[in-house]
Amino acid sequence: MAPEKTAQEKTPFIAKAKGFVVNLFKPKERVSADAGEKNNWKAWLYLAPCIILLAVFTFYPLINTIAIAFLKNYDYIQQTSEGFTLENFGVVLGLVGYTQSGDMVMRWNCTSFRSGGVVGSFIDAGGVVRDAYFTMDxxxxxxxxxxxxxxxxxxxxxxxxxxxxxxxxxxxxxxxxxxxxxxxxxxxxxxxxxxxxxxxxxxxxxxxxxxxxxxxxxxxxxxxxxxxxxxxxxxxxxxxxxxxxxxxxxxxxxxxxxxxxxxxxxxxxxxxxxxxxxxxxxxxxxxxxxxxxxxxxxxxxxxxxxxxxxxxxxxxxxxxxxxxxxxxxxxxxxxxxxxxxxxxxxxxxxxxxxxxxxxxxxxxxxx
Amino acid sequence: MEIRIKDLTKVFPGNPKKGIPDTYAVDNLNIVVPDGQLVGLLGPSGCGKSTTLYMVSGLLEPTNGEIWFGDEDVTDLEPEKRGIGLVFQNYALYPHMTVYKNVAFPLTNLRLVEPVLGEDGKQLMNVDGKPEFKKRKLTKDEIDKIVRETARIVQIEPYLERKPNQLSGGQQQRVAIARALVKKPKVLLLDEPLSNLDARLRLQTREEIRRIQQSTGITTIFVTHDQEEAMSISDKIVVMKLGVKQQEGVPQDVYNDPCNKFVANFLGTPPINLFKGLLKDHKLYIGNDCVREITPEEVEEAAKLGRDLNDQEVTIGIRPEGIVIDERAPEMFHFHVNRILTMGRDIMLVSDHEQKLSDTKFVIDAFTKVSVGDVVCAVKPHKCFAFSLADGEPRLI
Missing domain, CATH: 1.10.3720.10 (MetI-like)
Structure with missing residues (x-):
C-alpha cells in the first residue's frame, strides 16, 4: 500500500516537470506582443505632456534634493560643492557643529553647553577650551x-x-x-x-x-x-x-x-x-x-x-x-x-x- | 405567538403640486397568522407584501391599522422591543464581522432581567415593597453556547470563523437566518429570502427554511413573488395585488378554488390558460365548443355566494393539467397543437386557439398519444373556471 501511495504522489510532479520541459522548447506565442508594439508610440505620445511636466517639476527636484542632502557646502547659484558628506544630516540633527574658524566639532566631544545647547565648549588638540556652534532649531x-x-x-x-x-x-x-x-x-x-x-x-x-x-x-x-x-x-x-x-x-x-x-x-x-x-x-x-x-x-x-x-x-x-x-x-x-x-x-x-x-x-x- | 394584522394601511404621500397622487402601498389588510405557522405573503412586485413585512417588523410606521402579537398591541412599539427576527432580501450581514460575530451581535445587545436574590435564596424586595430585578449582559460563555447551538440548527458550524463574502449565497442565507433566530424571537420575518439564490439552491434552501421553522416552531411570515416557493413551504398563503389582499388560505385550496382571475392566473406553473368565452344556459362555451356544464348543485352554491350565473360574456380559465385527450368526451374542446415539448414525466402542448387571451399550454401524461395539429379533448370540470368581466374579475364558477 505504502509504495503505491508515494508513486501516486510523484506522478503529478513528474508530469509537471515534463510539461515544463516541453513548454521550454515550444515557440512562444506572439499575438499579443505584436498587437501591442504597433501602437506603443501613440501611448507614449499621449502620456508625454504629463510625463514631461512630472519629470521637470517632480522627479528631477526629488532626486536633486536627495543628492544635495549629501553634498558638502553646496552652492545653489554655481551648482558647486565640496563633495560627498553626511555632515548635513549631523548639522540638522544638532550633532555636528562648527567653531568660528570653521572647524567641525562633534557634539559628543563637547564637555559643557550654554545657550540652550547651541554653544558647546570643547578642548582642542592643543588643550585650549574653545566654543563650537550647533543648530538646535x-x-x-x-x-x-x-x-x-x-x-x-x-x-x-x-x-x-x-x-x-x-x-x-x-x-x-x-x-x-x-x-x-x-x-x-x-x-x-x-x-x-x-x-x-x-x-x-x-x-x-x-x-x-x-x-x-x-x-x-x-x-x-x-x-x-x-x-x-x-x-x-x-x-x-x-x-x-x-x-x-x-x-x-x-x-x-x-x-x-x-x-x-x-x-x-x-x-x-x-x-x-x-x-x-x-x-x-x-x-x-x-x-x-x-x-x-x-x-x-x-x-x-x-x-x-x-x-x-x-x-x-x-x-x-x-x-x-x-x-x-x-x-x-x-x-x-x-x-x-x-x-x-x-x-x-x-x-x-x-x-x-x-x-x-x-x-x-x-x-x-x-x- | 399569533400575529393579527387589523385594517393595516400604508400610504406613501405623493406630491400634489407635481400631480403625483398618494400611493396606497397596503390597503386595509387583515391577516391572522396562527401560532407556530409559516405564512407566505405572495404577489407580484409592488403589491405591498414587503411593506407589510416591514410594518410588522416596526421599521416602517403604518398609516393606519393595528398589529397584534398575541395579546399585545405592538403597532407603536420600537422594532427592537417587538422580539422579532428579520432576514433581509440581501441578508445585510455585516461584511467586516466573521460569521460568529454576526450571529453573536444581537446577543451582545441583549439585557437579561433577573430577580435579585438575597442570601437565603429568596427574591429581595425594594423600598416600595416590590420585587427587585436587575439587568445584566450575557456572559461570553452564554453567548458562545447560544451561537454554537443556533449554528448547529442552521448547519453553519464549519464556517463560523469566515467572513460573509467567503461564503456561498446559500450559506450566507443560513447565517442571516441564524442571526435572526439567535435572540429566540417570537416572530421570524423573511423578506424574499431566496431571490438571490440559483434555482437548485433555492429548492434546497426552501426545504431548509421549512425544516428550521418546524424544528423551532416559530411563527413565521415569508414574503415572496414566487408562487411555487410560497405554495411549497407555507401552511397558509396570502395573495396580494396592489396593496389589497385577494385571497388567503391553505395553498392547495387557493389553487383549487381561486376567488378571481388574478389569483387563478398568479398561481401555478405554467400559468392557467385564459380564453374569451360565453356563459349561456349554465354552460360554458369557448367559440362553439361547450367545455363545461354547470351542475344544479353548483348553481345553488353560486346563488348562496351571490354569484351571478345569468348569460354573459366571461373569461374562461383552464388549468394546464385540466384536459384529457379523449374524442368520445361529451363536452369537447378543439384546439391546435403547434409544438410538443417533452419534459420526461409529462409532455407539454404549446397550443393555439382563436379565442385565447394568454399563451396556451397544456400538460398531459407522457404516454398519451398526440401529434401536432388539431386536437380534440375533454375538459376536467374542476380545472375549468369562469371569471366575470366586471370589476375585479371575480370567479363565477
Whole structure:
C-alpha cells in the first residue's frame, strides 16, 4: 500500500516537470506582443505632456534634493560643492557643529553647553577650551512641534469630522445648505484664515472676551509656545475639517441602509451602531484621510505663517514655533544643503509612519 | 405567538403640486397568522407584501391599522422591543464581522432581567415593597453556547470563523437566518429570502427554511413573488395585488378554488390558460365548443355566494393539467397543437386557439398519444373556471 501511495504522489510532479520541459522548447506565442508594439508610440505620445511636466517639476527636484542632502557646502547659484558628506544630516540633527574658524566639532566631544545647547565648549588638540556652534532649531523646535501638530490635530479633526459627517448624513432637510457651509473653510485661503484667527486669538480678541480670560496672550510677542500651539492646532483642525467631512460623507452615503435596519432589529444602541457598523464600513475612507492628513500635518507650514507670520513668539530670540517645513523653507536661502537633509529626514519619517499605518490597517480596514 | 394584522394601511404621500397622487402601498389588510405557522405573503412586485413585512417588523410606521402579537398591541412599539427576527432580501450581514460575530451581535445587545436574590435564596424586595430585578449582559460563555447551538440548527458550524463574502449565497442565507433566530424571537420575518439564490439552491434552501421553522416552531411570515416557493413551504398563503389582499388560505385550496382571475392566473406553473368565452344556459362555451356544464348543485352554491350565473360574456380559465385527450368526451374542446415539448414525466402542448387571451399550454401524461395539429379533448370540470368581466374579475364558477 505504502509504495503505491508515494508513486501516486510523484506522478503529478513528474508530469509537471515534463510539461515544463516541453513548454521550454515550444515557440512562444506572439499575438499579443505584436498587437501591442504597433501602437506603443501613440501611448507614449499621449502620456508625454504629463510625463514631461512630472519629470521637470517632480522627479528631477526629488532626486536633486536627495543628492544635495549629501553634498558638502553646496552652492545653489554655481551648482558647486565640496563633495560627498553626511555632515548635513549631523548639522540638522544638532550633532555636528562648527567653531568660528570653521572647524567641525562633534557634539559628543563637547564637555559643557550654554545657550540652550547651541554653544558647546570643547578642548582642542592643543588643550585650549574653545566654543563650537550647533543648530538646535530642528531637534529642539521643528521636530517636536511637527509631531505635536500631527498627533493632536489629525485624531481630533478625524473624530470631529466623523461626528459632523454622521450628523449631516442624518438630517436630510438642510443637507445641501449645511454641506456648503461646512465646505467653506476648504475654499478659503490659508493666509486669510490665519489673519482672521490672528484677530480672534489677539490679546484683545474675541476668544479672550468670550471665555473671560482677560488679556491673555496667545500668539502675540511673549506668549508661551504651548499657548501659541493651542491656537495653531485649533486653526489647523478647523481648516482641515471640510475635506475630511466631504470624504466621510460620500462614504456614508454608500453604506447600505439595510445594515442600520439590521442593527435596529438587533437592538444595538446608537453609539454601538456607530462603532460596530458605521466606523468599520467607513474604514477605507478613514484610512485614506488618516494617511493624507498625517502627511499633510507633517508638512504643516502655511498655518504658522498665516497665524503667526514668523516662527517665533518670543520676539525672535528663538525659533520656538518652527515646523520642519518652515525650517526647510528658511534654509533654502543660503543653506540649501541643510534644507535638503531635513527634507530627506522628513521623507523617511513620513515613509515609516505611512508604512505603520498600512500595516495596522490590514487588520482594521474592511474593503 | 399569533400575529393579527387589523385594517393595516400604508400610504406613501405623493406630491400634489407635481400631480403625483398618494400611493396606497397596503390597503386595509387583515391577516391572522396562527401560532407556530409559516405564512407566505405572495404577489407580484409592488403589491405591498414587503411593506407589510416591514410594518410588522416596526421599521416602517403604518398609516393606519393595528398589529397584534398575541395579546399585545405592538403597532407603536420600537422594532427592537417587538422580539422579532428579520432576514433581509440581501441578508445585510455585516461584511467586516466573521460569521460568529454576526450571529453573536444581537446577543451582545441583549439585557437579561433577573430577580435579585438575597442570601437565603429568596427574591429581595425594594423600598416600595416590590420585587427587585436587575439587568445584566450575557456572559461570553452564554453567548458562545447560544451561537454554537443556533449554528448547529442552521448547519453553519464549519464556517463560523469566515467572513460573509467567503461564503456561498446559500450559506450566507443560513447565517442571516441564524442571526435572526439567535435572540429566540417570537416572530421570524423573511423578506424574499431566496431571490438571490440559483434555482437548485433555492429548492434546497426552501426545504431548509421549512425544516428550521418546524424544528423551532416559530411563527413565521415569508414574503415572496414566487408562487411555487410560497405554495411549497407555507401552511397558509396570502395573495396580494396592489396593496389589497385577494385571497388567503391553505395553498392547495387557493389553487383549487381561486376567488378571481388574478389569483387563478398568479398561481401555478405554467400559468392557467385564459380564453374569451360565453356563459349561456349554465354552460360554458369557448367559440362553439361547450367545455363545461354547470351542475344544479353548483348553481345553488353560486346563488348562496351571490354569484351571478345569468348569460354573459366571461373569461374562461383552464388549468394546464385540466384536459384529457379523449374524442368520445361529451363536452369537447378543439384546439391546435403547434409544438410538443417533452419534459420526461409529462409532455407539454404549446397550443393555439382563436379565442385565447394568454399563451396556451397544456400538460398531459407522457404516454398519451398526440401529434401536432388539431386536437380534440375533454375538459376536467374542476380545472375549468369562469371569471366575470366586471370589476375585479371575480370567479363565477
Amino acid at each position: 530642528v531637534i529642539k523646535y521643528a521636530f517636536p512641534n511637527t509631531l505635536i501638530i500631527t498627533f493632536i490635530t489629525v485624531p481630533i479633526s478625524i473624530i470631529i469630522a466623523l461626528f459632523i459627517a454622521i450628523g449631516l448624513n442624518s438630517i436630510p432637510a438642510f443637507h445641501k445648505a449645511l454641506q456648503t457651509i461646512f465646505f467653506v473653510p476648504y475654499v478659503t485661503n490659508a493666509i486669510a484664515v490665519g489673519m482672521v484667527f490672528a484677530v480672534l486669538f489677539d490679546y484683545q480678541g474675541i476668544i479672550n472676551y468670550l471665555f473671560g480670560l482677560g488679556s491673555l496672550t496667545w500668539i502675540d510677542q511673549g506668549a508661551p509656545a504651548w499657548r501659541a500651539m493651542i491656537a495653531l492646532c485649533v486653526y489647523i483642525v478647523w481648516h482641515s475639517l471640510p475635506f475630511k467631512i466631504l470624504i466621510l460623507l460620500s462614504g456614508l452615503q454608500n453604506i447600505d441602509k439595510q445594515y442600520y435596519d439590521a442593527a435596529k432589529i438587533d437592538s444595538a444602541s446608537g453609539f454601538k451602531t456607530m462603532m460596530n457598523v458605521t466606523v468599520p464600513l467607513l474604514s477605507p475612507q478613514i484610512l485614506y484621510i488618516m494617511i493624507t492628513s498625517f502627511i499633510g500635518a507633517f508638512k504643516e507650514y502655511t498655518s504658522v505663517v498665516g497665524l503667526l507670520g514668523k516662527p517665533s513668539t518670543d520676539g525672535g530670540g528663538t525659533n520656538n514655533m518652527y515646523t520642519v517645513v518652515y525650517y526647510i523653507y528658511d534654509m533654502v536661502k543660503g543653506n540649501v544643503q541643510y534644507g535638503a537633509a531635513a527634507a530627506v529626514l522628513l521623507f523617511i519619517i513620513i515613509l515609516i509612519f505611512t508604512g505603520i499605518q498600512f500595516k495596522v490597517s490590514k487588520k482594521r480596514v474592511h474593503y
